[in-house]
Amino acid sequence: MMSLRGWLLGLLVTTAAFAASVNAQPKAAIKERDGFFYLSPGYTKADVADFYWRSLDGWSEHPAEMAKYYAQDGVYELTYAPVRDFPNAGFKRANKGRQEMTDYFTNFSKQMGHLKYSDPKTWTLLETTEKGTYVFEYTSDGVIRSSGKPYHQTFIAILRMAKDGQIQSVREYWDPYVALRDFGLIKKAQ
Template identity: 30%
Template sequence: MSAPTSPADLYRHSLRLLLDKNIPAWVGLWAEGGVMEFPFAPQGWPERLAGKEAIAAYMRPYPDHIDLHDFPDLRIHQTTDPETIVVEMRSVGRLVETDSPFDMTYIAVVTAQDGRITSYRDYWNPLAVLEPGTDFTGSDR
């Protein structure tokens, strides 16, 4: 099966890989020079990851911290640029360490070229990480 090439199909495929906890395959959807940005990152968290290796290092421990169960309320909006989509979504699951529920809403601006993600701006709620006992990605921030 060939990899999805439209940004929307590629994004849907990336969510399936996250649910399957297949981080290596998820990273494989990225272009070598891809950039992941977190414009609302709180102090001490990365604001920008440049390159596939930096993104891989950041995402590698993700399943050890968050057990994702679903992405309800997924809405993908096409833009005037055919390579860029705007995504509204919610992810639900549990925090592995505390077994607490995980429920986060996101808006993402994603660009893909030649079937690979080149840019991902993740507008998640930084206030959620300020709640006591909440640790989404571990101590290696």
């Protein structure tokens, strides 16, 4: 027969193990509301990276899905897009609002296919001193639809979350040379 002390010790250990398992669960979760996605309060930078990855991954096949992670007045900037020198290439520096994002990525999906982003667990994740602002470094691989050639790009993004748990803005940096070369807009010098 177990002593009261042994029983209490067992109860304490069981309670501590249960509390540890509950605390090991992710603090934040992605919630869907009216067809849009939100992060619940208490999210971490890893949660934000996963949320952002979900908005990006597969946009070349389902471009309308991306905007569902952004605030209605959200902004997606492609800071190094070579708009001035290549005005007919389809690049755009800033997309403001869900509809503009959807239009841009729908148009660009005609050029880029099977785009997959690296697993967010492999990303470099930095939280800035500005609350709700994150910096991520990651890669993607896809296929240029017109040539069937592979496309690989490295990115750095500065992301700002809205108070409601959606993405307020992303400023994405990538190598325009890689895009211009791979899309056949410039030729490599011999």
